[in-house]
Amino acid sequence: MKIREIKKLLNAKVLAGKERLEMEVFCGGASDLMSDVLAYARPKIVQLTGLTTNQVIYTCEMAQIDVVVFVRGKEPPKEVIELAKEKGFVLLATKLPLYEACGVLYEAGLTGTMIEPLKAEKRKKK
Amino acid sequence: MKVKEIVKKMKLKVVAGKDFLEREAKGGYAGDLLSDVLAGSKEGDVWLTVQVHPNIIAVSAMKGHCAILITSSKTIEEETIEKAKEEKITILSTPLNTFEAAGKLSRLLENGG
Amino acid sequence: MGIRKKIPKSQELTYALSVKDAMCKNVVKVSPYLSIKKLREILKENAISGAPVVEKGRVIGVISIEDLIKCLVKGEITAKIKDKMTKEITVCHPEDPLIKAIQIFERTGYGRLPVVEKDNNKLVGILTKSDIVMCLFKKLRSLYETKEEKEDENHLPLYSELKGDFSFKMEKPVEKMDFKKAGSVSSAFKDAMEKFGLPKDVVRRVSISAYEAEMNMVIYSEGGTMTLQIDPHKAKIEANDNGPGIDDVKKALTPGYSTAPDWIRELGFGAGMGLPNIQNNSDKLKIRTKKGKFTRLSFEVNLK
Numbered sequence: 193m194k195i196r197e198i199k200k201l202l203n204a205k206v207l208a209g210k211e212r213l214e215m216e217v218f219c220g221g222a223s224d225l226m227s228d229v230l231a232y233a234r235p236k237i238v239q240l241t242g243l244t245t246n247q248v249i250y251t252c253e254m255a256q257i258d259v260v261v262f263v264r265g266k267e268p269p270k271e272v273i274e275l276a277k278e279k280g281f282v283l284l285a286t287k288l289p290l291y292e293a294c295g296v297l298y299e300a301g302l303t304g305t306m307i308e309p310l311k312a313e314k315r316k317k318k
Numbered sequence: 319m320k321v322k323e324i325v326k327k328m329k330l331k332v333v334a335g336k337d338f339l340e341r342e343a344k345g346g347y348a349g350d351l352l353s354d355v356l357a358g359s360k361e362g363d364v365w366l367t368v369q370v371h372p373n374i375i376a377v378s379a380m381k382g383h384c385a386i387l388i389t390s391s392k393t394i395e396e397e398t399i400e401k402a403k404e405e406k407i408t409i410l411s412t413p414l415n416t417f418e419a420a421g422k423l424s425r426l427l428e429n430g431g
Numbered sequence: 432m433g434i435r436k437k438i439p440k441s442q443e444l445t446y447a448l449s450v451k452d453a454m455c456k457n458v459v460k461v462s463p464y465l466s467i468k469k470l471r472e473i474l475k476e477n478a479i480s481g482a483p484v485v486e487k488g489r490v491i492g493v494i495s496i497e498d499l500i501k502c503l504v505k506g507e508i509t510a511k512i513k514d515k516m517t518k519e520i521t522v523c524h525p526e527d528p529l530i531k532a533i534q535i536f537e538r539t540g541y542g543r544l545p546v547v548e549k550d551n552n553k554l555v556g557i558l559t560k561s562d563i564v565m566c567l568f569k570k571l572r573s574l575y576e577t578k579e580e581k582e583d584e585n586h587l588p589l590y591s592e593l594k595g596d597f598s599f600k601m602e603k604p605v606e607k608m609d610f611k612k613a614g615s616v617s618s619a620f621k622d623a624m625e626k627f628g629l630p631k632d633v634v635r636r637v638s639i640s641a642y643e644a645e646m647n648m649v650i651y652s653e654g655g656t657m658t659l660q661i662d663p664h665k666a667k668i669e670a671n672d673n674g675p676g677i678d679d680v681k682k683a684l685t686p687g688y689s690t691a692p693d694w695i696r697e698l699g700f701g702a703g704m705g706l707p708n709i710q711n712n713s714d715k716l717k718i719r720t721k722k723g724k725f726t727r728l729s730f731e732v733n734l735k
Binding site: 224225226227228230231235241243245246247248249250251253254255256271 | 610611613614615617618621631635638639641642643646698699700701702703704705708711
């Protein structure tokens with residue numbers, strides 16, 4: 193799904209990364225807990241969250257996620273947006289709560305990330 | 319829709335509060351920040367979260383949710399389950415992550431499946 | 432290795448691309464009735480070494496700088512182009528595959544080929560060897576870029592070329608309770624690993640673990656330092672803090688176990704996934720801790 197479609201579906205505002213709206217994301221993740229993002233997220237996903245601190249940007253950077261939608265009408269402070277711009281993120285903000293936002297995107301065909309945490313079982317068996 | 323129907327249709331595991339599945343689910347709320355849940359969720363919501371520590375029970379009891387749905391198969395603390403029993407709160411669990419569980423639940427509640 | 436891979440690709444492209452993709456459409460052409468003297472000016476002005484000779488839109492010959500030099504030597508500077516041009520010309524058509532033009536260049540040794548329409552011989556462009564090179568280069572570059580975007584494959588430009596006992600080290604301080612900066616050390620480590628061209632999977636696993644360790648240090652410890660070390664076999668992180676130590680390491684490694692107060696949880700942390708997450712992402716994990724003194728955490732991700 194293109195970010196442009198997500199923007200439209202969620203009636204979202206673009207806070208950063210205007211020029212990258214044609215980019216595709218393959219699935220969605222939703223969490224306010226950053227350690228959860230680290231454990232479960234995959235690259236090329238759109239991350240929905242109600243947390244608006246610097247930590248969201250750092251967490252997503254580590255997890256190689258660069259599309260974030262802030263929900264519940266929250267908008268991060270300027271310095272967070274600046275940090276995100278520096279790192280080439282796309283940031284959107286929607287008034288919808290997390291549950292509704294997930295519902296709308298799911299209904300439009302976006303699926304969730306795999307549920308298994310990043311575990312290298314093969315590595316461990318070796 | 320009754321909680322027990324949701325349990326059946328979404329193949330959820332009932333971790334605590336088997337006796338309260340007749341409650342009516344009016345909507346859903348997804349979130350892991352307790353202050354947001356206190357501010358934004360409504361009575362009769364199914365609360366989807368990955369938080370598993372005992373404080374979620376107090377929050378849920380205060381808001382009058384019909385059930386808590388723990389996503390991503392998070393291991394739930396023993397103390398949380400104990401508190402749930404005391405407060406007559408239903409805890410459900412699913413391997414789906416919050417995104418997918420919220421998507422499925424909202425489809426279910428809106429269109430009956 | 433990279434170059435060896437690309438040659439077949441460029442050869443393949445010479446079949447897939449056609450002359451019209453590479454040719455230059457703005458052709459400097461000359462009339463057969465101009466003098467050699469005038470030709471000299473035209474060539475000089477346009478910085479070209481030859482031009483097709485065109486009469487009524489049709490190509491009737493080619494004149495080059497070599498023809499010009501011959502005339503200069505013989506003092507025939509006032510001669511007409513039509514008497515000095517090469518009349519047996521070889522042309523190519525816009526639809527021809529590039530490989531056909533390349534074969535003509537190889538066979539004849541010509542520097543340029545007029546491109547004419549098949550049925551009426553009308554001049555539509557000119558093709559030089561450097562046009563072909565530029566066209567292939569552009570096509571390869573765009574293929575490479577799309578490929579890079581599509582597969583997101585990380586190549587190893589730097590790291591793979593390193594050999595022997597190479598080792599890189601980077602050390603950064605971590606401040607207690609500094610939530611503004613928390614994450615910036617891991618971010619710097621991630622940058623460094625990316626610059627070294629470590630495989631994406633490794634970068635990801637190390638930086639996720641580093642970030643968990645950094646957050647632990649910011650939230651629970653008195654602060655300390657973190658070190659990234661890259662050598663030919665592994666990427667290693669050390670996180671050394673100045674206390675207060677972990678009470679029960681076994682418990683701390685249990686998913687979901689957390690001693691975080693509510694305000695930490697409201698920051699989106701303290702879900703009890705830190706150490707378990709590090710364990711999941713690393714190939715080797717060591718924790719040494721002394722109550723009231725320090726915790727030394729080190730973990731590694733293998734590179735091969």
